[in-house]
Amino acid sequence: MKLKRTIIISIFFVLMLCGSVLASPSSNNAKRINSTYISATTEETNIRYINDKFEVAPDKQWTIKFNKEVNPLAINTENVQVLDSKGQAVNITLGLSSDGKHVSINPPASKYISGETYSLIIKKSLSNKLNETLPKEVRMKFTIMKDNSNDTGNNVNPVLYEARQGLDKIYNLVKTDKERALVSALRDGVNTKINNPSATIDVNPLKDQYGNLSSDEKSDFKNAILSNFSIGALFEIKSIFE
Structure with a gap:
């Protein structure tokens, strides 16, 4: 079980932090954000952050x-x-x-x-x-929310939408601002690939962000990844970037 867990983590980080990217959530069937009021959830010294919103009208x-x-x-x-x-x-x-x-x-x-x-x-x-x-x-x-009415020739792999959805959930699971910043950067990368499948993503900033996490933050981040992606999904996502 421990070996299997290590393999999963390795696949994910080879994909995201050593050569490609994953990112944000929003499937074709996702619902619009309908909330009227917004409220803050995380804080820094001079700034109070509210959780990111997706699929907004x-x-x-x-x-x-x-x-x-x-x-x-x-x-x-x-x-x-x-x-x-x-x-x-x-x-x-x-x-x-x-x-x-x-x-x-x-x-x-x-x-x-x-x-x-x-x-x-x-x-x-x-x-x-x-x-x-x-x-x-x-x-x-x-x-x-993305208008998919003219996407017939876009050839977007549906796995990208799955990756985006998973990272959306992960954003709300991780515990620190540095982890959330990394998840946001990964989502931005996936959104770029969805909007332009032939786009090239510079992953060096992602590797730097991951490298700057503490050991506890890295552990928390990996656990969040494992709770939201299956082995099959990780292999399929990896294949998109090869």
């Missing part, structure tokens, strides 16, 4: 709930931003509810781009009516 409106009335003058795109994957600001519009405690983030008129990953950022400078600011900046990544 292109016309998604996010709503942020506060426990005190927000200063209307603070509701602007300096304090609340959406950036695309290149770090460019998206032309969103903002709204404030009648009770002053709910801020809506409306999509651009042209909607979000299919398959694109965005970052929602709420700056610490956002204040309430007492001019009290947030204790930390808040960030969340979200990925728009």
